[in-house]
Amino acid sequence: MADPKTPEPSRRSERSRQAILTAAVELVGEVGYARLTVEAIAARAGVGKQTIYRWWPSKGAVVLDAFVELSGGSQPAALPDTGDLKADLEGVLRATVQELTDPRFELPSRALTAESQADAALAQQFVEAVLRPHLKAIQERLRSAQRAGQVAKGVDLEVAVELLVGPLFHRWLLRTAPLTSAYADTVVALAMAALRPPPKGR
Amino acid sequence: MADPKTPEPSRRSERSRQAILTAAVELVGEVGYARLTVEAIAARAGVGKQTIYRWWPSKGAVVLDAFVELSGGSQPAALPDTGDLKADLEGVLRATVQELTDPRFELPSRALTAESQADAALAQQFVEAVLRPHLKAIQERLRSAQRAGQVAKGVDLEVAVELLVGPLFHRWLLRTAPLTSAYADTVVALAMAALRPPPKGR
Numbered sequence: 001m002a003d004p005k006t007p008e009p010s011r012r013s014e015r016s017r018q019a020i021l022t023a024a025v026e027l028v029g030e031v032g033y034a035r036l037t038v039e040a041i042a043a044r045a046g047v048g049k050q051t052i053y054r055w056w057p058s059k060g061a062v063v064l065d066a067f068v069e070l071s072g073g074s075q076p077a078a079l080p081d082t083g084d085l086k087a088d089l090e091g092v093l094r095a096t097v098q099e100l101t102d103p104r105f106e107l108p109s110r111a112l113t114a115e116s117q118a119d120a121a122l123a124q125q126f127v128e129a130v131l132r133p134h135l136k137a138i139q140e141r142l143r144s145a146q147r148a149g150q151v152a153k154g155v156d157l158e159v160a161v162e163l164l165v166g167p168l169f170h171r172w173l174l175r176t177a178p179l180t181s182a183y184a185d186t187v188v189a190l191a192m193a194a195l196r197p198p199p200k201g202r
Numbered sequence: 203m204a205d206p207k208t209p210e211p212s213r214r215s216e217r218s219r220q221a222i223l224t225a226a227v228e229l230v231g232e233v234g235y236a237r238l239t240v241e242a243i244a245a246r247a248g249v250g251k252q253t254i255y256r257w258w259p260s261k262g263a264v265v266l267d268a269f270v271e272l273s274g275g276s277q278p279a280a281l282p283d284t285g286d287l288k289a290d291l292e293g294v295l296r297a298t299v300q301e302l303t304d305p306r307f308e309l310p311s312r313a314l315t316a317e318s319q320a321d322a323a324l325a326q327q328f329v330e331a332v333l334r335p336h337l338k339a340i341q342e343r344l345r346s347a348q349r350a351g352q353v354a355k356g357v358d359l360e361v362a363v364e365l366l367v368g369p370l371f372h373r374w375l376l377r378t379a380p381l382t383s384a385y386a387d388t389v390v391a392l393a394m395a396a397l398r399p400p401p402k403g404r
Contacts, residue, residue: 018289032320066402110319113375117312118234123377131376159369159388162378167361172332173315176364186361194396195220 019045021066029107033115063075067130074075079141085150086192088141093184100172101179152197166189221247231309250345253381255286269332279344287352288394290343294387302374303381337363366393371375
């Protein structure tokens with residue numbers, strides 16, 4: 001689509017794309033999802049509205065892509081597998097705490113979570129595009145631990161993932177208490193006890 | 203305040219109070235918290251605006267009282283203590299699933315949760331008035347189990363409560379998967395393993 005005579009069109013495109021995604025995330029945090037417009041994103045990014053519509057069909061599509069980018073891309077790195085399940089889980093839960101309490105991330109995420117309460121379709125897209133890849137990455141690490149005999153055979157790994165991240169989101173969304181690394185570590189310690197194979201009987 | 207000549211004034215007052223609280227909850231679910239007005243509550247309840255202001259200082263105060271009422275009052279019953287911790291926790295988590303998926307409760311709760319993302323003061327009042335009493339009731343049941351030697355001594359009971367309810371709210375708020383009684387039971391089974399005293403070493 002880019003004019004072949006424009007110097008370095010792909011670099012210019014990439015710069016515009018980044019500016020649009022950054023503007024989208026900032027504006028969601030500032031005005032909320034419902035009041036966000038493609039016009040406002042274009043103005044903040046310094047591009048024309050038609051540039052946005054060339055790449056995305058709707059404001060929802062821009063915002064979702066922006067969140068995917070913000071949370072590390074559509075293929076988040078697999079968790080490190082050091083053999084030490086506890087350390088690996090502490091690492092990912094601490095990183096989640098960092099992200100949830102990072103001002104760049106917190107306001108836009110709260111705005112999108114708020115909108116998701118009223119808009120089930122947006123919620124579903126958000127879960128599939130942004131959350132699910134991260135939950136799956138944790139699940140894969142648990143599966144490798146289960147194969148290594150560090151997690152009991154019968155454990156439903158999908159539920160195990162929510163046992164780890166659920167308490168973090170509970171604090172973050174409902175603001176029951178401060179969300180800290182120490183809390184993440186305590187949740188990991190409890191979850192480790194929940195998941196490990198029984199000593200023998202019972 | 204009631205006219206002493208009015209027959210049964212307290213019964214009439216109570217009827218108005220209930221009508222106001224019901225109208226507040228219904229309207230939050232229908233129009234969201236931000237667009238809710240005291241006028242609309244009064245109209246739906248069939249009372250004058252001044253009747254509402256006689257009892258509550260603001261729309262926020264009415265809505266909070268309505269949610270306290272909806273979720274069983276400001277002093278929720280203590281959990282049953284049958285001696286069987288697993289059964290008692292399954293009971294309370296299944297009841298939570300029931301409540302979260304009850305249409306009377308679901309839409310208004312999502313609306314208030316959404317508004318709480320943008321309004322930290324409302325969030326704090328909601329947590330203290332509506333959520334905290336329930337979390338405390340679960341914590342008390344865990345404390346009695348800890349005293350009975352069914353929960354390990356070192357466990358932080360505040361975190362243990364969030365290990366139980368966090369995964370439920372995670373599913374409900376983020377809609378990662380259907381919220382069912384079977385899921386509640388699986389969470390209880392994992393949490394029981396997390397909380398029980400270690401057999402001996404390790």
